[in-house]
Amino acid sequence: MSILIKDSIIVTQNVSNEIIRGDIYIEDNKIVEIGKINIEADFVIRNRIVIPGLINMHTHLPMTLLRGYGDDLPLEEWLTTRIWPIEAKLKAEHIAIGTKLAFMEMVRSGTTCCNDMYFFEDVIANEAKKFGIRCYAGFSLIDFDTPEMKRECLPSECENFIKKWKNDELVEPVVAPHSTYACSPETLQKAKEIAEKYNCFIHIHCSETRYEVYDVLNKYGKRPLQQIKDNGLLTEKTMLAHCGWITKEEVKEIALANACVIHNPVSNMKLATGGYTPLPELMEANAIITLGTDGAASNNKLDMFETMKFTALIHKHHRWDASIVKAQEVLDMATVNPAGFLELNAGCIEEGKLADIVCIDYKAPNLTPLHNVISHLVYAMDAHNVSDVIINGKLILHERKFLNIDEEKVYEEAEKAKEDLLSE
C-alpha cells in the first residue's frame, strides 16, 4: 500500500520539534519521503494536521465491556461488587469482542500503539494482529487463578506466549507481573527470570493507591518500588504503571534505573486514588515519563487526547503554576518518550521511520483559529477531529470510517457480550 499526504501541517516531533508544511509519502510500512512530493499513490489525503500516532502505555483492553458498570463507588466496593464478579465470568469470546471495541475506540482517537496487561493475552494479541494495530501484549503473572487458567500454569504459558509472538511485526510479548500486592517475591522473581531469558519488557502496577503502599509495607517491610527492585525487576525494560504514591527518593531510583513511568491521571482521579504522580520531580530527574488511559472501566474512555489534557491540567492546578507542565512536554509523553523507551522506530515523523501516523481535520470549530498547533493537540482536540489513521503503513481509518471493519456488527456483539456477562 502507498499513501500520499499532501499540503499538510506536519508535527514531526523530531529532535528540534519542527513543524513543517509539506507532503509525506508512505510505502510498505515506512515513511519514504517528506517534502514537496508529486507521485501516484493508492490513497491521497489532503490538508491535515499530521502527527505521530499516540502511544497508550497502560490498558486493560477487554474492560471496555465494563465501561460504566459501577461508577462513583469507593475502590474496594467497585472491585469486589462490580469488577471481580464479572471478570470471573470472562471467556475468550468476550475478550475478543471487548478488545476489538477497544482498538476501534483507540484508533478513532488517534492511538496507533498500546501497552496492554490482562488475561487471555493470546486472544488479545490475535485480535491486534487481525486489526492491524501495534500492541505490546502483557501476559499477566498473578498469585490467583485467572478466568483463563490455574495460577500454576501461568509461568509456562507465559513462556509459550512469548515464543509464539516474539518475532511478530505488530505484537510484542511483554511479561506482566501484576503488582507487589498480588505477586509474591517468588512470582516476581519468576517474572524476572522469564523477562531476562527472552529479553522482554516488564509491565507492573506500582504504588497506585496509598492502601497498596501500606499493605506491601506491612507484608514485606518495604514499599512497592523497593520490593520491585529487590526482586530484580527495576530495570531499563521496566514499565511502572501509576506511581501516584512514590517518594522523592523513589523518583531518583526510577530515573537512575532508566525505567519508565506510566501516568494515568484520568483513571486515578476517577477512582479517587489520591496522590499525585510527581511529574515535575520526575521531569527534573530526567525520568522517562509516558501516559496511559488505564482500562475503560475506570476512565471511562481510551482517549489519549483527553489524557493529555488531564495530565497538563492536574499538575498546573496542584502546583498553582500554569507553566509547570507544558503542552509540548505532554505531547512528548504520548509520542517520543514511549517510542524511545520501547526502542520502537516510531513516535516521530521522519524519513525511514515506521508509518504510524494520525491525520487531523482541523477545519472544525474547536480547532479554529490556528494560533498554535501543539496547544490545539493537547488542549482543544476532540477525538473525532481525527480523520485518518495509518499503522505500520496501512490505512486503518479513512475519512472517519474503518476500512475493514463492520462497525455495526461490533456494537451488536459487544452488547450481546455485556448481556451474557450480566446474566446468571
Place this chain on the structure above:
Amino acid sequence: MSILIKDSIIVTQNVSNEIIRGDIYIEDNKIVEIGKINIEADFVIRNRIVIPGLINMHTHLPMTLLRGYGDDLPLEEWLTTRIWPIEAKLKAEHIAIGTKLAFMEMVRSGTTCCNDMYFFEDVIANEAKKFGIRCYAGFSLIDFDTPEMKRECLPSECENFIKKWKNDELVEPVVAPHSTYACSPETLQKAKEIAEKYNCFIHIHCSETRYEVYDVLNKYGKRPLQQIKDNGLLTEKTMLAHCGWITKEEVKEIALANACVIHNPVSNMKLATGGYTPLPELMEANAIITLGTDGAASNNKLDMFETMKFTALIHKHHRWDASIVKAQEVLDMATVNPAGFLELNAGCIEEGKLADIVCIDYKAPNLTPLHNVISHLVYAMDAHNVSDVIINGKLILHERKFLNIDEEKVYEEAEKAKEDLLSE
C-alpha cells in the same frame, strides 16, 4: 417546524430522573408529546439518546479568537502580555465572527443555552438571534474604558441594551459588573440599581484567584463575597462565577441568598488558580450549583461534556472519595439546576417544555456497551457523538451538519480575524 424523534432513550431529567424509551413530538418551540407517537413531521430523527440541551453558565464567547494564543503562562503574564493587548484591538466585526464560531462549537458539543459576559454585548446578542441559540447576554460594567466605549458611557448604554433586548424570545439581557477588583463600590451599586430597575439577572466573577481575594481584602477590608453582599448584589438573581476561594461561611451565605454558583473547573485548572470550588459543602448547603467552560482562551474548548467529566473527577480526586460527586448530580448542574435558577422553561424533557434538545448517536465505540446512560453522558462522551441539536423547537444541527451555516466561510473569516488582531 415540526420534529419527531423516534425509538430513542429519553433522559428526561424530570423530578424522578426517569429514563424512558419512546418518541418525542415537537411543534413550534415546544415539546408537545412524549410517548408512542405516529404522526407526520418535517424532520424525523431515530435511535438516539435524547437529553435536555446543556446550559453553559459562564462564557466570554468572542475569546474563541484567542484559543491557544498564550498557554502555559502564569496568569499575570498571560493577561498582560497576551490577552489584554489583543483585546484592546477588538472591533465589532471580530466579535461577530468569534461569537459565531463559539456558537458552532457549543452546539456541536450539545449546548443550547449560554450565559455570556463580554464587551460589544449587543453584537453578541444579535449573533445569538441570527444563529438561533438561547443566550443570556451580560453587559459588562467595569472601571476601565472597554474596546467598545468609554467607561462613563457604560451604565446608560447598559440600560439601552436591556430595553432593546428585554422581551426577546432567545436573548435575555443580564447586568454584568465584572468583579469586586475591577468595579468600585459605586459601580457595583449602579449595577444593582439597573438590575433592580429592569428585574435583570446579575453575572459577576467572585473569588476566582487567591490573589483577587487578598487584593479586595486589602483595598476594602473585606472579601469579594462580602463586598458583593454589602453593595446589594447578593440576591436570588445573582450568578457568581468561579467561587474557587470561598470559605465555609461564604458557602452558607450563598445558599441562604439563593444565589447561583458557576463552577469552571477546566479554566481554573488550566490557569492554575488553585483552590477548589467547595462542591460537597455547597451541595450539603443546598446551594444552586451550575457549570461553565469560561472563555476558549483559558479552557481551550467550550465543551460542556468535557466540563462535566472534569467536575466529577477533580472533586473525587481532591477528597479521595469516588462517591463524593456522582454522575447524576453533575448532569443536573448542566441542565435542571441552571434552568431552575434562570426560571427557564427547559432543562428537562417534559410535555409543555421549550424544545431545547440534544440527540446523541450512541452507535460509537466510546459509548458501547450501554450499561448506564448517565455514566456515559458524564464520563464517556465525545462532543461529536452529538448528531442533532434543537433549540427553541428549531433544528440547528442535523446529522452533524449545521442547517443554515456555511461552515467553511466561518473558519476562513475567523482565521482572517486572527491575522487582523495579530498584525500591528
